[in-house]
Amino acid sequence: MAGSVNKVILVGNLGKDPEVRRMQNGNPVVNLTVATSDTWRDKGTGERKEKTEWHRVVIFSEGLAKVAEQYLKKGAKVYIEGALQTRKWTDPQGVEKYSTEIVLQGFNSTLTMLDGRSGGGSGGGGGYGGDDMGDSFGGGQSSPPQRRVAAAPAGGRSDMDDDIPF
Amino acid sequence: MAGSVNKVILVGNLGKDPEVRRMQNGNPVVNLTVATSDTWRDKGTGERKEKTEWHRVVIFSEGLAKVAEQYLKKGAKVYIEGALQTRKWTDPQGVEKYSTEIVLQGFNSTLTMLDGRSGGGSGGGGGYGGDDMGDSFGGGQSSPPQRRVAAAPAGGRSDMDDDIPF
Amino acid sequence: MAGSVNKVILVGNLGKDPEVRRMQNGNPVVNLTVATSDTWRDKGTGERKEKTEWHRVVIFSEGLAKVAEQYLKKGAKVYIEGALQTRKWTDPQGVEKYSTEIVLQGFNSTLTMLDGRSGGGSGGGGGYGGDDMGDSFGGGQSSPPQRRVAAAPAGGRSDMDDDIPF
Amino acid sequence: MAGSVNKVILVGNLGKDPEVRRMQNGNPVVNLTVATSDTWRDKGTGERKEKTEWHRVVIFSEGLAKVAEQYLKKGAKVYIEGALQTRKWTDPQGVEKYSTEIVLQGFNSTLTMLDGRSGGGSGGGGGYGGDDMGDSFGGGQSSPPQRRVAAAPAGGRSDMDDDIPF
DNA sequence: TTTT
DNA sequence: TTTT
Numbered sequence: 001m002a003g004s005v006n007k008v009i010l011v012g013n014l015g016k017d018p019e020v021r022r023m024q025n026g027n028p029v030v031n032l033t034v035a036t037s038d039t040w041r042d043k044g045t046g047e048r049k050e051k052t053e054w055h056r057v058v059i060f061s062e063g064l065a066k067v068a069e070q071y072l073k074k075g076a077k078v079y080i081e082g083a084l085q086t087r088k089w090t091d092p093q094g095v096e097k098y099s100t101e102i103v104l105q106g107f108n109s110t111l112t113m114l115d116g117r118s119g120g121g122s123g124g125g126g127g128y129g130g131d132d133m134g135d136s137f138g139g140g141q142s143s144p145p146q147r148r149v150a151a152a153p154a155g156g157r158s159d160m161d162d163d164i165p166f
Numbered sequence: 167m168a169g170s171v172n173k174v175i176l177v178g179n180l181g182k183d184p185e186v187r188r189m190q191n192g193n194p195v196v197n198l199t200v201a202t203s204d205t206w207r208d209k210g211t212g213e214r215k216e217k218t219e220w221h222r223v224v225i226f227s228e229g230l231a232k233v234a235e236q237y238l239k240k241g242a243k244v245y246i247e248g249a250l251q252t253r254k255w256t257d258p259q260g261v262e263k264y265s266t267e268i269v270l271q272g273f274n275s276t277l278t279m280l281d282g283r284s285g286g287g288s289g290g291g292g293g294y295g296g297d298d299m300g301d302s303f304g305g306g307q308s309s310p311p312q313r314r315v316a317a318a319p320a321g322g323r324s325d326m327d328d329d330i331p332f
Numbered sequence: 333m334a335g336s337v338n339k340v341i342l343v344g345n346l347g348k349d350p351e352v353r354r355m356q357n358g359n360p361v362v363n364l365t366v367a368t369s370d371t372w373r374d375k376g377t378g379e380r381k382e383k384t385e386w387h388r389v390v391i392f393s394e395g396l397a398k399v400a401e402q403y404l405k406k407g408a409k410v411y412i413e414g415a416l417q418t419r420k421w422t423d424p425q426g427v428e429k430y431s432t433e434i435v436l437q438g439f440n441s442t443l444t445m446l447d448g449r450s451g452g453g454s455g456g457g458g459g460y461g462g463d464d465m466g467d468s469f470g471g472g473q474s475s476p477p478q479r480r481v482a483a484a485p486a487g488g489r490s491d492m493d494d495d496i497p498f
Numbered sequence: 499m500a501g502s503v504n505k506v507i508l509v510g511n512l513g514k515d516p517e518v519r520r521m522q523n524g525n526p527v528v529n530l531t532v533a534t535s536d537t538w539r540d541k542g543t544g545e546r547k548e549k550t551e552w553h554r555v556v557i558f559s560e561g562l563a564k565v566a567e568q569y570l571k572k573g574a575k576v577y578i579e580g581a582l583q584t585r586k587w588t589d590p591q592g593v594e595k596y597s598t599e600i601v602l603q604g605f606n607s608t609l610t611m612l613d614g615r616s617g618g619g620s621g622g623g624g625g626y627g628g629d630d631m632g633d634s635f636g637g638g639q640s641s642p643p644q645r646r647v648a649a650a651p652a653g654g655r656s657d658m659d660d661d662i663p664f
Numbered sequence: 665t666t667t668t
Numbered sequence: 669t670t671t672t
Contacts, residue, residue, distance in 0.1 A: 003243070003446045004178045004202035005411055006219055008250065009507065011171035011577055011612065036170035053172055053251060077169070077612070079337055079509055081440075084174065084250075085219060086266070100252070100266030107439045108413075114335045114509065114575070114612055169612045171577055175341065177411055177446065243446065245343055245503055247606075273605045274579075280343065280409065280446055280501045335575070336510045336534035336667075338551055340582065343503035347669035367670040368502035384670080385504055385583060407670060409501070416506065416582075417551060418598070432584070432598035502671075513665035533666040550666075573666060 008102045010055055010080040011114065012036040017074045020065075030068040032057040034080065034102075057082065060105040068111060081110035174268045176221055176246040177280065178202040183240045186231075196234040198223040200246065200268075223248065226271040233277060247276035340434045342387055342412040343446065344368040349406045352397075362400040364389040366412065366434075389414065392437040400443060413442035506600045508553055508578040509612065510534040515572045518563075528566040530555040532578065532600075555580065558603040566609060579608035 015033040023029060037052040057080060059065045072078065082104040089097055104111060181199040189195060203218040223246060225231045238244065248270040255263050270277060344366040351363040369384040389412060391397045404410065414436040421429055436443060510532040517529040535550040555578060557563045570576065580602040587595050602609060 003411065003444045004204075005175060005245075005442070005444060006178070006202040006204075006221075007175040009171060009173040009175070011169065011509075011610070013170075036172040038170075038172075053249075055172075055250060079171075079335065083219075084221060084266075084268075095261060098264070100250075108442060110337075110440060112335045112337060112509070169577065169610045171608070171610060177343075177444070245501065274608060276503075276606060278343070278501045278503060336536075337507060337577075338510070338534040338536075338553075339507040341503060341505040341507070343501065345502075345670040347671095365669065368504040369671070370502075370504075371672085382672090385581075386669080387504075387582060409671080411503075415551075416553060416598075427593060430596070432582075511666040513667095531665070535667070537668085548668090552665080575667080 006083040007108070008080070008082050008084055010034055010036060010057075010078075010102065012055065012078065012080075014072060014074050014076045014078065015054065018068050018072050020069050027062050028065040028069050030059040030065045032059070032068065032072070032078075032080075034078065055102055056099065057102045057104065058085075059109075059111065060103065061109050064104050064109060064111045071113060077114040079110065079112040079114055080104065081108070083108070172249040173274070174246070174248050174250055176200055176202060176223075176244075176268065178221065178244065178246075180238060180240050180242045180244065181220065184234050184238050186235050193228050194231040194235050196225040196231045198225065198234065198238070198244075198246075200244065222265065222267045224251075224267045224269050225275075225277065226269065227275050230270050230275060230277045237279060243280040245276065245278040245280055246270065247274070249274070338415040339440070340412070340414050340416055342366055342368060342389075342410075342434065344387065344410065344412075346404060346406050346408045346410065347386065350400050350404050352401050359394050360397040360401050362391040362397045364391065364400065364404070364410075364412075366410065388431065388433045390417075390433045390435050391441075391443065392435065393441050396436050396441060396443045403445060409446040411442065411444040411446055412436065413440070415440070504581045505606070506578070506580050506582055508532055508534060508555075508576075508600065510553065510576065510578075512570060512572050512574045512576065513552065516566050516570050518567050525560050526563040526567050528557040528563045530557070530566065530570070530576075530578075532576065554597065554599045556583075556599045556601050557607075557609065558601065559607050562602050562607060562609045569611060575612040577608065577610040577612055578602065579606070581606070 012034040015035050019031040021029045021031070034055045034057055035052050036055065037050055039048065039050045041047070042049055059068050080102065082102040084100060085103045086098055086100045089099065091097055103109075178200040181201050185197040187195045187197070200221045200223055201218050202221065203216055205214065205216045207213070208215055225234050246268065248268040250266060251269045252264055252266045255265065257263055269275075347365040347367050353361045353363070355361060366387045366389055367384050368387065369382055371380065371382045373379070374381055391400050412434065414434040416432060417435045418430055418432045421431065423429055435441075513531040513533050519527045519529070521527060532553045532555055533550050534553065535548055537546060537548045539545070540547055557566050578600065580600040582598060583601045584596055584598045587597065589595050601607075
């Protein structure tokens with residue numbers, strides 16, 4: 001449509017380490033699970049409330065995917081700019097499902113580290129070393145509309161925590 | 167979570183007239199279906215491509231809901247600022263479903279008309295008359311975290327067009 | 333700085349036709365003057381108030397500059413995404429001045445037409461014809477940090493109206 | 499103007515402690531100086547480049563101003579959402595000056611702490627103690643268009659460093 | 665003046 | 669200078 005904008009801006013923390021898949025050419029496609037949360041005080045009782053929202057992020061931009069794979073860990077705080085995309089897929093039982101993701105692909109996507117931590121608890125290895133970390137990386141170099149590598153649900157995990165709605 | 171941001175910015179057109187439900191107190195809750203689209207030229211064939219994305223928007227902010235109910239029509243171009251929210255619900259067959267919506271609720275939501283058209287084809291009535299139209303309305307007056315009126319999928323329509331994924 | 337974001341989003345109308353300068357290589361650099369405005373009702377008197385804000389926009393992204401030069405006219409409504417930049421310059425009297433502009437340059441800039449009008453009153457010619465109009469154009473193709481063509485104030489106009497603060 | 503948007507989003511660090519002024523009623527108005535920076539690698543020499551941009555932020559929203567006054571310190575990393583505003587003022591020599599600021603006022607403003615540090619070096623006291631820190635605070639409670647407390651340049655400092663363009 |  |  002002429003003159004439209006589809007933009008998502010998130011500042012949140014990774015709920016787990018990045019999940020990396022490979023395209024045929026070896027380039028990474030990275031899935032992130034990002035938590036944001038609202039806190040407020042209940043008007044009636046005055047008690048503090050908090051509601052966490054989980055976001056599924058898919059990084060196709062080659063440069064951003066490499067950065068995510070190398071430097072992000074569970075717990076990392078990130079600034080993300082991408083676009084909403086809803087995909088339809090069919091589960092093993094033949095039921096049609098929809099999944100809405102924030103896609104980082106092409107020129108108007110951003111991924112920025114907002115802390116220097118290596119994350120918490122993701123086990124072996126980890127940490128980053130370059131003097132480049134913490135910078136902002138734009139997805140400018142990848143050609144704008146590049147299509148998905150697979151129609152299958154990005155992930156297909158069975159180990160999901162009950163609180164994460166995807 | 168400390169220091170998080172959850173923001174969606176859309177500029178798009180309504181795919182249909184607003185859907186209005188009433189809360190117990192008579193206040194409107196409005197659902198919008200908004201289309202955005204990307205166009206690009208295929209690198210191989212050079213042909214023009216277009217992909218439309220449909221967004222489900224739910225307006226709880228009292229002021230914005232009233233504006234939407236009164237002035238928006240199918241085809242209207244809008245600027246929207248809200249937050250992502252994924253809800254879980256169970257369909258009549260007992261299957262769990264997830265629906266991701268852009269929620270306008272509380273202080274950081276915006277709805278702005280970007281054209282003066284009354285929309286296209288929505289039949290009877292329509293049009294708006296106030297001298298207030300075309301302005302920007304913030305949701306500032308409604309109290310921030312107000313919970314949903316119903317757990318059921320906002321809508322429950324059976325007349326859905328195949329191209330709209332919710 | 334590690335992990336910073338500098339982003340401006342405007343939806344407004346051009347106060348005049350785009351101003352085009354040429355770089356040594358012939359590429360256009362375009363200056364736009366964009367108006368946004370707030371309206372509100374005075375709490376005391378109840379009368380309607382309006383305050384217009386004028387923004388100076390400078391387009392270095394080659395693709396966006398060409399689009400602006402070709403298609404934008406006085407009165408056109410645009411969506412703009414860029415970054416804030418404050419420049420220091422010295423006026424003919426030797427007085428140091430500062431000018432803050434919204435710069436469109438590199439991967440995270442956007443310029444989108446929000447109406448199909450050719451603008452009002454800019455005289456000869458005008459209008460656009462391609463079937464490409466009204467689309468969104470990203471600045472992805474131009475290399476991110478490209479420096480200014482001149483240190484002089486972008487414009488150097490002497491015919492300024494008193495209400496425009498630059 | 500019908501249907502306009504004027505929004506600035508910054509993630510950056512405070513260059514100094516917040517500057518607090520009082521309105522007649524004792525409410526604080528807070529000025530922040532925020533740095534953002536771009537880094538890139540020079541295409542020719544391959545060396546790393548960095549350019550810092552300084553932003554002047556003025557907080558009128560009562561709730562946000564109180565938070566800023568209490569919790570923010572030099573060095574703190576913040577997420578800020580506000581609007582651009584250019585003010586005209588006359589310096590002691592009678593020269594007209596313009597100053598562009600990011601104004602946080604009314605419903606569509608946000609200030610969020612992105613780290614838990616108390617900042618660096620601002621001397622006495624400091625630190626914050628509540629369990630509320632690090633949350634996001636919206637400016638929703640303050641009435642949208644509230645005018646400036648003074649026409650004088652917000653600050654009026656004479657100890658300005660040459661690199662800060664305001 | 666910040667930050668890495 | 670725009671726009672409603």
